Amino acid sequence: MGLIKAIESVLVSTPTTEVAVDSDMVWVKKVQAGDVAAFDKLVVKYRERIYSITYNLISNREDAADLTQDTFIKAFTSINKFQGKSAFYTWLYKIAINASLTLQKKNRLRRFFSLDNINQEMAPAEILEALAVKTKTEKETLIKELQEKLNEALQKLSPIHRTVVVLFEIEGLSHQEIADIMNSTAGTVRSRLHYAKQQLQSSLQDYLK
Amino acid sequence: MPDLKTLQKTAITVEDLIQIKRCEAPSPEFWDTFDRELKAKTLQALVRPQPWYSKIRLTPAKMAISLIPAGATAAVVFMLVSVGSSTLSSTTAVAHSMPAKAVVAPVVAQAETPVVQPRINDDVLLAAAGASQFVMDEITTENDASSYRRVMDSETYRTSSRGAVYVADPFTRTAAVPIAAAGLAHF
Numbered sequence: 001m002g003l004i005k006a007i008e009s010v011l012v013s014t015p016t017t018e019v020a021v022d023s024d025m026v027w028v029k030k031v032q033a034g035d036v037a038a039f040d041k042l043v044v045k046y047r048e049r050i051y052s053i054t055y056n057l058i059s060n061r062e063d064a065a066d067l068t069q070d071t072f073i074k075a076f077t078s079i080n081k082f083q084g085k086s087a088f089y090t091w092l093y094k095i096a097i098n099a100s101l102t103l104q105k106k107n108r109l110r111r112f113f114s115l116d117n118i119n120q121e122m123a124p125a126e127i128l129e130a131l132a133v134k135t136k137t138e139k140e141t142l143i144k145e146l147q148e149k150l151n152e153a154l155q156k157l158s159p160i161h162r163t164v165v166v167l168f169e170i171e172g173l174s175h176q177e178i179a180d181i182m183n184s185t186a187g188t189v190r191s192r193l194h195y196a197k198q199q200l201q202s203s204l205q206d207y208l209k
Numbered sequence: 210m211p212d213l214k215t216l217q218k219t220a221i222t223v224e225d226l227i228q229i230k231r232c233e234a235p236s237p238e239f240w241d242t243f244d245r246e247l248k249a250k251t252l253q254a255l256v257r258p259q260p261w262y263s264k265i266r267l268t269p270a271k272m273a274i275s276l277i278p279a280g281a282t283a284a285v286v287f288m289l290v291s292v293g294s295s296t297l298s299s300t301t302a303v304a305h306s307m308p309a310k311a312v313v314a315p316v317v318a319q320a321e322t323p324v325v326q327p328r329i330n331d332d333v334l335l336a337a338a339g340a341s342q343f344v345m346d347e348i349t350t351e352n353d354a355s356s357y358r359r360v361m362d363s364e365t366y367r368t369s370s371r372g373a374v375y376v377a378d379p380f381t382r383t384a385a386v387p388i389a390a391a392g393l394a395h396f
Contacts, residue, residue: 036255043247047240056230065239069247073254116233123232127225134221143229150230169227200223208221 024088031079039079043072046089049171050096056166057100057159059151060114067103071096086180093167093181101159113151118143131207146207153203161196168193 024045030038050071055064074095075082082091104111120143131146132139154162163182167173168189175186175193182189201208 116235119232197223
């Protein structure tokens with residue numbers, strides 16, 4: 001009986017993501033049936049996340065905006081090819097990541113940062129204060145400096161390692177979700193993440209002392 | 210002076226630093242422009258003509274698909290023709306071992322509808338080949354005046370290692386001569 005209750009509780013508790021995925025499929029099917037307006041729902045739902053992924057992969061907000069738009073246009077024009085074998089967001093993230101990495105490959109000789117402002121209300125105050133004490137700098141200055149150093153450190157990583165860090169640490173995806181997006185295994189994702197963090201640690205050691 | 214909480218947070222990790230990246234976000238006005246631009250681009254994508262190379266890329270596939278029924282039909286026709294011709298040649302070759310009396314149908318009609326009959330003895334055929342013409346069948350009717358002999362010439366068959374094989378059957382009205390005609394080889 002206990003086992004049955006445990007299974008029931010798991011079945012009841014898991015579907016938060018599944019419900020989201022199912023609701024995506026409802027909109028996707030509407031778009032596939034010719035309801036163009038239904039695509040707006042998917043845009044509104046995912047635009048921040050797609051922008052965040054592209055922005056953190058290339059550290060340039062203008063390019064990130066273009067890439068986000070291109071991602072949605074590509075998804076829209078090829079939505080009939082989407083058969084629902086994977087979750088819609090997995091498919092969308094794949095498009096965004098591929099587009100970002102392709103653009104970065106193309107522009108590898110003229111890469112420059114164009115960064116968004118840090119929302120200080122959302123920033124972890126504890127960490128910033130501790131860092132301000134350690135580095136003996138003003139909070140404002142520290143934030144600007146740290147933002148540049150973080151972006152530099154991320155850009156030093158290889159595209160694969162950067163993608164794993166962005167998806168896990170910034171977007172909060174699970175190892176398995178990342179593995180699905182990157183066509184690899186959860187174990188590979190873990191090992192890439194471990195390696196990437198070691199690289200970041202050595203790049204950002206001034207703040208970690 | 211830093212408070213107790215700040216002092217406790219002495220060990221800063223990479224994960225802590227990356228948390229700051231989560232706070233980088235565009236202003237709310239950015240999304241208004243974004244939506245406008247995206248709508249315009251989506252409409253452009255809807256009316257954009259397909260590039261010329263997409264047609265070329267599709268053409269071989271389309272051609273292959275359209276050729277499938279034609280190919281299948283050709284294969285079936287070829288199969289029927291080859292099977293039909295082999296049946297015809299074998300039936301023609303053996304068509305004349307029946308006793309002459311049995312053939313009572315009109316001459317022309319029989320030539321058009323070959324009947325499967327036992328194979329002719331090759332030796333007999335080869336013996337008859339010495340003559341320029343020979344009688345294959347006798348077609349007799351109640352009325353003797355309309356009785357015919359079916360006459361063949363030696364060019365209507367050829368010999369091979371597998372025996373004598375007819376290549377054509379010229380049995381028409383012109384190949385039929387009255388029974389009264391003489392000087393023909395007979396078997």
